[in-house]
Structure formats: structure tokens, C-alpha cells
Amino acid sequence: MRQKLDGIDRIDTVPPMLLALAGLKGGTGRTTLAVALAAEARARGRRTLLVDLDPRGDAHAWSLGAGSLAPTTLRLPGVAPGQAERLRGLAYGHDLTVIDTPTDPDALALVAEVAELMLVPCRPSPMDAWAAVDTVETCVCARSLANFRMQVAVVPNAVDPRTTIGAALPNDLRALGLPVLACSVARRVAHPEAMAHGSTASLDAPAGPAARDINELLEAIEALRTRYSDSHQLRH
Ligand SMILES: Nc1ncnc2c1ncn2[C@@H]1O[C@H](COP(=O)(O)OP(=O)(O)OP(=O)(O)O)[C@@H](O)[C@H]1O
Ligand SMILES: [Mg+2]
Structure with missing residues (x-):
């Protein structure tokens, strides 16, 4: 990204990133997080592209309702x-490309071929955890x-930290050998409410x-990108 700092044109050296929200189980929060992350990146001035690979087209439908608040969205x-x-x-030409994917092994294989970061949302349930292992x-x-x-990183999503299973989720996922981000996304009605009127919880x-x-x-995602650009050491 080109920035004007102290009157000098600078090119931000952070490399572009292709981020896929992925998983082999439905309803984990891929679309919710894809839309929220893309909208927030755009609000921060990143050149952001949202790509909807899901034939259901939920992210694309959201973008139609969001109008000028939405990043460029392709179906x-x-x-x-x-x-x-x-x-x-x-x-190429975007700072961040966010791909929303369906629950489809072929789509997972496709994005796994091209993505720099595969982000796997996981809700607090054993079925979600098992699917995260497979993903x-x-x-x-x-x-x-x-x-x-x-x-590849798992992000605990729709977590209620007041519940035993919610509070234990990050450690339970780590115990399964999964690479788990340090941050979680709590279960909050603000996410679906905002999507229902073409916005996001962050914009509202x-x-x-x-x-x-x-x-x-x-x-956390941008820190992973910086780590890649610094070291090119990409193992979890
Ligand atoms: N952090 C959250 N807090 C509250 N509700 C959430 C959260 N994340 C997701 N949801 C809700 O969970 C449901 C599934 O989320 P979403 O559609 O984003 O998942 P998905 O993985 O894209 O599902 P699909 O398999 O249908 O594509 C939706 O009703 C959504 O509003
Ligand atoms: Mg979806």
C-alpha cells in the first residue's frame, strides 16, 4: 500500500496475503469471520478483496446489502x-484477499493450493474439533x-468463556495437536444482527x-504475515 508519511510517498513492504476461511464442517463461522475481517481490513485502508467460493453465496449476498461499506466482492x-x-x-494488487469457502473437500483442496493462511474456525463442540483435526x-x-x-491456524469461534467447554476450548484444541491462535471470537449476537442489516459488528x-x-x-493474522515476510519460516 502506498502511504504519504512526512510528505514522502512510501510503499508499505508488508506482502499481500491470501487468507482462506476453511473447514470440513458446516456452520463453524467461516462466512461471519470472512465478512467481518474483510470489512475491518477495508475500514483500515487495506486494499481488500472478498471472494465467495461458496455456491450458496452468503458473503456475496452480504456485500450486496452492505453496498459501499463492503470491500470489492467477487462470486x-x-x-x-x-x-x-x-x-x-x-x-495480486490487493493487500488482503479473504476467501470464504463452502464445506466441500474439493474447495478445501483448491484454497489449500493457493492460500498463505488457512484459518479454521472451530466452535466449542467435539464434532467441530474432530472436523478441525481433519481440516x-x-x-x-x-x-x-x-x-x-x-x-494454518485454528480460531476458536462462538465461544462463551463462562461455560466449561468454552473456557477449555483453546487448550482442548492444543491437546489435539492443533495450531491454535492466541485470540478467540466470542459468541455475540452482534455478529448476526449486524450481518442482517448489511453491516458488521465492528462497523456498528x-x-x-x-x-x-x-x-x-x-x-494476529497480520502478525503471521509479518512473521512470514521476516523469516520465510512457515511451520506451526
Ligand atoms: N462469533 C459468533 N457469535 C454469534 N453467532 C455466530 C458467531 N459466528 C457464527 N455465528 C452464527 O453461526 C451460524 C453459522 O455461521 P456462518 O454462516 O458464518 O458459518 P459457515 O461456516 O459459513 O456456515 P456454512 O457451512 O453455512 O457456510 C450463523 O447463524 C452465524 O450468525
Ligand atoms: Mg458460509
Whole structure:
């Protein structure tokens, strides 16, 4: 990104990032987090692209309701020949490309081929945790075969820290050998309420608790990107 600092034009050296919200189980919060992260990145002045790979088109539908508040959003449903190259090409010229994916192993394989970061939301339930294990294994396999730059991370989502299962989720996921981000996204009605009127919790209440979670998540993602650019050491 070009910035004007002290009257001098500077090019931000942070490399572009292709981020996929992925998983082998439905309803984990991929679309909610994809939209929230893309909208927050755009609000921070990042050149942001939101790509909806899900044939259901939920992220795209949100963007139509959000109008000028939405980042540029493209609907590219399904896995088609040349899709990986298309995604790489689209990411070029954006600081952050966020891909929302369906619950489809072929779509997971596609994004695992191109993404720099695979983010796997996981709700507090055993079924979500088991699916996260399978998803991370698929990503690690794709990394060893073709996409050596990829990082994969699980983000606890829709967590109620007052419950036993919610409070224990990050450690339970780590005990399964999963790479878990230090931040979590709490279960808050502000997320679906905001999406229902074409907004996000962060845009509606930038100082609210739901916005704080999304800010922390975006910062954790950007820290991973910086780590990559500094070291090119991409193992969890
Ligand atoms: N942090 C959260 N707090 C409250 N509700 C949430 C949160 N994350 C997701 N939800 C809700 O959980 C449901 C599933 O979320 P979402 O549609 O984002 O998941 P998904 O993984 O994209 O699902 P799908 O498999 O349908 O694509 C939605 O009703 C959404 O509003
Ligand atoms: Mg979805």
C-alpha cells in the first residue's frame, strides 16, 4: 500500500496475503469471520478483496446489502479449471484477499493450493474439533505437496468463556495437536444482527466487545504475515 508519511510517498513492504476461511464442517463461522475481517481490513485502508467460493453465496449476498461499506466482492462459486490461477491473479494488487469457502473437500483442496493462511474456525463442540483435526491434516498435506508457504491456524469461534467447554476450548484444541491462535471470537449476537442489516459488528460499534475480537483476530493474522515476510519460516 502506498502511504504519504512526512510528505514522502512510501510503499508499505508488508506482502499481500491470501487468507482462506476453511473447514470440513458446516456452520463453524467461516462466512461471519470472512465478512467481518474483510470489512475491518477495508475500514483500515487495506486494499481488500472478498471472494465467495461458496455456491450458496452468503458473503456475496452480504456485500450486496452492505453496498459501499463492503470491500470489492467477487462470486466465484465452485471448483473450476483454472480457479487456482484465477485466485492468485486476483490476490495480486490487493493487500488482503479473504476467501470464504463452502464445506466441500474439493474447495478445501483448491484454497489449500493457493492460500498463505488457512484459518479454521472451530466452535466449542467435539464434532467441530474432530472436523478441525481433519481440516488441518488436509492443509498440512497440501503444504508438503505443493504450497510450502502456507500457514494454518485454528480460531476458536462462538465461544462463551463462562461455560466449561468454552473456557477449555483453546487448550482442548492444543491437546489435539492443533495450531491454535492466541485470540478467540466470542459468541455475540452482534455478529448476526449486524450481518442482517448489511453491516458488521465492528462497523456498528467499533468500541464494542465483538469489534475488539475481530480487531485482535485481524492483528494476529497480520502478525503471521509479518512473521512470514521476516523469516520465510512457515511451520506451526
Ligand atoms: N462469533 C459468533 N457469535 C454469534 N453467532 C455466530 C458467531 N459466528 C457464527 N455465528 C452464527 O453461526 C451460524 C453459522 O455461521 P456462518 O454462516 O458464518 O458459518 P459457515 O461456516 O459459513 O456456515 P456454512 O457451512 O453455512 O457456510 C450463523 O447463524 C452465524 O450468525
Ligand atoms: Mg458460509
